Amino acid sequence: MTAVNSSDEIAPSRMLHRLTVLIVCLVWPLIWVGGLVTTYDAGMSVPDWPGTYGYNLFLYPYKTWLFGPFDLFIEHGHRLLGAVVxxxxxxxxxxxxxKENRRWVRWLCVALLLMVIAQGALGGVRVVLSDRTLAMVHGCFGPAFFAICVILAVVTGRRWRQDSDAERLRSSTSILTPTKKLAALAISLVVLSYVQLLLGAMMRHVQPTTSAGHFAGIVSTHILTAFFLWAMTGLVWLRLRRCGDLTLSRPGGILIFLVAVQIALGIGTWVVNYGWPSFMTWVPGSQSFLVQAKGFVDSMIVTGHVATGSLILAVSAMLCVRLFHRRWQAKQDRLVAT
Known part of the structure; x- marks a missing residue:
């Protein structure tokens, strides 16, 4: 019995892959700038939409934008970068x-465009209505969009086609097929990463009506989930190493590092916003610490915490897609062998 030829074996379009890599390189800075908008409370520095103070978005005087107030600079810059995306x-x-022959990739590209439109509309309605909840939804939707961009860059790349070569898989006897349990762990990693983003967004966009007890519950859950996520990345990495596939184990190792950095940035974010945690009273000067208006370095710490969360989600999604593709190819390989 022979397997039906897969359209994955057709050489991918270089143009499409380069465009997907470009959008990945644009969206992560876009998330950074969007995070700065929230950090500096600059979301309403431009009160109208889709224009900017009555001007067309692209015709707004560049001198006013570049040399005006910083909150106007980052808000209008966020809109311009979003338009480029x-x-x-x-x-x-x-x-x-x-150029693309795989129908599912075509429709994933269409979904990507629809997500861009939806994200832009969310940002615009948030400005028009001056709604804090919509700002939170807008902030949570961006990382999901970034993850889709990364997945598209992966599936349109040359390595994806090389991974689809059944002969290479048959000759690589040292590479083991990922188990169902490992696949389930990979899915859980993606879900948990996004839940962390949602919890962080609830803290970052806390509503005025939120009680102190409710906020403390969100904070405690966010902290516990962070360490649980860190432990899970370690478990996934150990299982990936047994497969002997560097394209899977390396991203797993990167995730361990990213979550560790994220935890450190989370502590820094708490100090910037609320002062030293009670369990760190041994730090010199922590007792007399005074929370002040955020400076540039403080804002970079807070925004870096937001952006790193998006990066963790994107790497988790990339790892999950590669792992499931490896399992599918192992199944195809068995069909070829029979």
Whole structure:
């Protein structure tokens, strides 16, 4: 019995892959700038939408933007960068329907464009209505969009086609097929990463009506989940090493490092916003610490915590997709062998 030829074996379009890599390189800075907008409370520095103080978005005087107040600079810059991402997403859809032979990849590109439109609309309605809840939804939707961008960059790359070569998989006897339990752990890693983002967003966009007890519960859950996520990344990495596949084990190792950095940035974010935690009273000067208006370094710590969370989600999603692709290819390989 022979397996039916898969469209995955067709050489991917270089143009499409380059565009997906470009959008990945644009979206993470976009998340950084969006995080700065929230950190500096600059979301309403431009009160109208889709224009900027009555101007077309692209015709707003550049001198006023570049040399005006910093909150105007980052808010208008966030909109401009978002518009560039939208244009690249349009290019991705055109390239997909022109060069891409896999139907599911085409429709994933369409979904990407729809997500760009939805995210832009969320940001605009948030400004028009001056709604804090919409700002939280807007902030949670961005990391999911970033993860889809990373997945597209992976599935349109040359390595994805090389991984689809059944002959190479048959000759690589040292590579073991990932188990169902490992696949379930990978899915859990993605879900847990996103739950952490949601909890962080609830803390970052805390509502005025939120009680002290409710907020303390969110904080405690966020902290416990962070260490549980760290432990899970270690477990996943150990299981990935047994497979002998560096394309899986290396991202697993990167995740351990990223979560460790995220925990450190989380502690720094708490200190910047609320002062030293009670269990760190041994730190010199912590008893007399005074929370002040955020400076540049403080804002980078807080925003870095937000951006690193998005990176953890994206790497987790990439790892999950690669792992399931490896399992699918192992199944195809067995069909070829029979």
């Amino acid at each position: 939208g244009f690249v997403a349009i290019g991705i859809v055109i390239a997909a329907f022109w």
